[in-house]
Amino acid sequence: MASRSRDPARTREKILTHATTEFAKKGFDGARVDSIAVRCRLSKNMLYYYFKSKEGLFVAVLERMYEKLRSQQKDLTVRASDPVTALEQLVQHTFTALLDNPEAIRLMNEENRHKGRHIRQSRRMRDLYNPLVDTIRFILERGRDDGVFRAGIDPAFVYLSLSSLCYHYLSNQYTLEVALGVDLGSEQARENWLSHITELVMMFCTSGAPARDLPLLEAKPGRITKRASVKKPARQSA
Amino acid sequence: MASRSRDPARTREKILTHATTEFAKKGFDGARVDSIAVRCRLSKNMLYYYFKSKEGLFVAVLERMYEKLRSQQKDLTVRASDPVTALEQLVQHTFTALLDNPEAIRLMNEENRHKGRHIRQSRRMRDLYNPLVDTIRFILERGRDDGVFRAGIDPAFVYLSLSSLCYHYLSNQYTLEVALGVDLGSEQARENWLSHITELVMMFCTSGAPARDLPLLEAKPGRITKRASVKKPARQSA
Amino acid sequence: MASRSRDPARTREKILTHATTEFAKKGFDGARVDSIAVRCRLSKNMLYYYFKSKEGLFVAVLERMYEKLRSQQKDLTVRASDPVTALEQLVQHTFTALLDNPEAIRLMNEENRHKGRHIRQSRRMRDLYNPLVDTIRFILERGRDDGVFRAGIDPAFVYLSLSSLCYHYLSNQYTLEVALGVDLGSEQARENWLSHITELVMMFCTSGAPARDLPLLEAKPGRITKRASVKKPARQSA
Amino acid sequence: MASRSRDPARTREKILTHATTEFAKKGFDGARVDSIAVRCRLSKNMLYYYFKSKEGLFVAVLERMYEKLRSQQKDLTVRASDPVTALEQLVQHTFTALLDNPEAIRLMNEENRHKGRHIRQSRRMRDLYNPLVDTIRFILERGRDDGVFRAGIDPAFVYLSLSSLCYHYLSNQYTLEVALGVDLGSEQARENWLSHITELVMMFCTSGAPARDLPLLEAKPGRITKRASVKKPARQSA
DNA sequence: GATGAATGAGATTTCATTCAT
């Protein structure tokens, strides 16, 4: 009859683990408190004992997920590397973190469907992201000082770009596969993609700058702005 | 006694419209047949009469959404323009189509959570996407012939890139706003972003090519491949 | 398989009948929606279909009960009789109405435990009681004109008195039986009590008045007011 | 480590106090063991330790309540006064006891809904009420000997009357207020009512008796018996 | 004596779906 754990911290963690899976797989509404409880080998009231309500549990799952994700993005440790490597690592860690935590993607999608209701209310979750932009700015500035990156790059744009390129490929894998008629799930395909998006991001940051030694591409931006219907962008996020 | 509409096609369309909203806002599981019926000012039975089941309705909603979205991407009409303009337009149309159909994003997310269950089964939905890669290939080839684009670019990578950059910004607006501490919803911010991603895509296609006149950048890709842990990517999607 | 009634009015009434019994017997919290449904031979969702919630059902039960009770008090029809008979009838009808509707007592007790939350919010319930005081005043005035009742009697006091004497005997039968060691439930006991309380009420209204022909008892009230610790009462309800 | 109270008697009393409040406010079924425990700042287990079950606690609450109530009715001490004063005091003490212990009313209502299940089983509770009728009989007899009260009055009727008049006003305050459109909760209203019911009770006991000196009112009872449908009451409780 | 963790049974409520008209 192996006595049931009686270890609240472990019990809590067990619930969170299984709840994460369930919420990611089924969405908030599709998730069943019952089935989480069964997987935990607990009676369902325990979930209420620990988290008060289904929504309370969902929020706890979100928080845990953000923490894990951010810790795996390792943006702080990355500061130690030289700028080019740091940026490459940031892309790579972001991609890998999402690849290794596929539930994170589903949970974030859910949060966005809810217009960020939960994340916005949680001071803790916001704080997790605070250092991110600073780290990128730090990398960009050092890169500019080293002469490898252009000046005047908005770190937010960099993060938006790399986040998009990492996230969407994994998030929308299935519809993209149908649209493109390719397999995006193979390890090979993923490596190719990671390589591609790293190139894209680096290209953006170095273009026009004396990349290593050569000044390049000054003309490009200018040409782009000639596009008819879109006003000259300020390259400053709002 | 003449019942209200008596126009089956219109009734069907009305149901689809409201169902789209509901499914997008609440997800498949969160959506309530009841509340769709109420919004339609119809009795629930009608939904079953026209679409057999909640899932049948969901599939119909998906199909309609894909059609609308693809038609607004206008990739076929774009072929008429010169390659550079065509590519710029494709980015722009893709972004605008998603911006104008926010439900599309939620529905596609839902589909991806379900691992593309519905889209994969529907020949009709797959056909919608068939011309897309061809169009991009066509543009790229003409651009290469014109000397404005590099050779050897995989059209799938181009679409993946532009799709990511268009979609993620809109899809994950709320969590990104919290992460970055900025407002992504303003018209200005969106224009800036569109401008930025257009630049990124163009940069990718032109870099290394005799942009206007000079062959450039051959070295870059090489440098990227120096990244330690990631194997040399083949730049061919699977 | 006798097709289930399909007569909404009847269904509604059936639910109310059984709900009345259940709520009276078990109280609001003790009552089980399930068991009401079973007695109605309906699935429990029907109760929600008709009354939205357990509380909604409770309120509907209360309203129906008040209507029935008030109609059996017949205070309006009683106006036709001569004042003495009218008052006697009012006592009798009130007692009989409560005797015949024992659920009414339990429901009213419940309402009072809730501090009248429901009755106070329902315009309809309040309106039911509006004519009551007027009727009593009408009877008292005619009685005074006829010379059978005293002047200056507050109709509210009359109703409070007769209501107390009718209600408490039935409401608290069981604890009173234990306290007094008697059986209050027999028909004989009830008749004795009804006779007694009728006498009390009549005595109050006639005392000091020229009952029929003799002026009586002027001294009494005075004596009573000599009671030490209680201030002279104003004989006007607040 | 010394635990908070370590005074079992005090702990027991604390539990009873809070349980009384909870049971009175919510009824037996509505009361929550949890919420009693919280109010006591004790763990639920303690309630079970001291009282075995929710029902055990309820019974203990009832017993305590009856004791308190009876002690405040002070019917035994009242014997010392002269009959008129004694009766007046009994009314007053009964009213005041109920006024000061509003939970008592709710608990007794609960008991009556349960058909006196608990009180009937408890020898102790029954014993509490034993002296009551004797006291009233004692008062009535002394009053008759003194020539202030009528002969042949059933003490049970006296108690039933005064109990009704004291209890109902307080018990059904909220529904009565709505029915009559008056405020019964003010101190003034209560004093008026107490004065009124004292008058009623005294009137009943003295009427027909040689009040002070005159024999009166023999005719009255007779008239009352003329009421059609009700058999001549025996004025003897069963 | 006292506690936090755990439970099983059952409560109210919801919901996709069907029946009868």
Added chain:
DNA sequence: CATGAATGAAATCTCATTCAT
């Protein structure tokens, strides 16, 4: 085409009670 009435299954949540320390 269209509806209101009805259902069965299941969802979330609650609660008196007990276990292990």
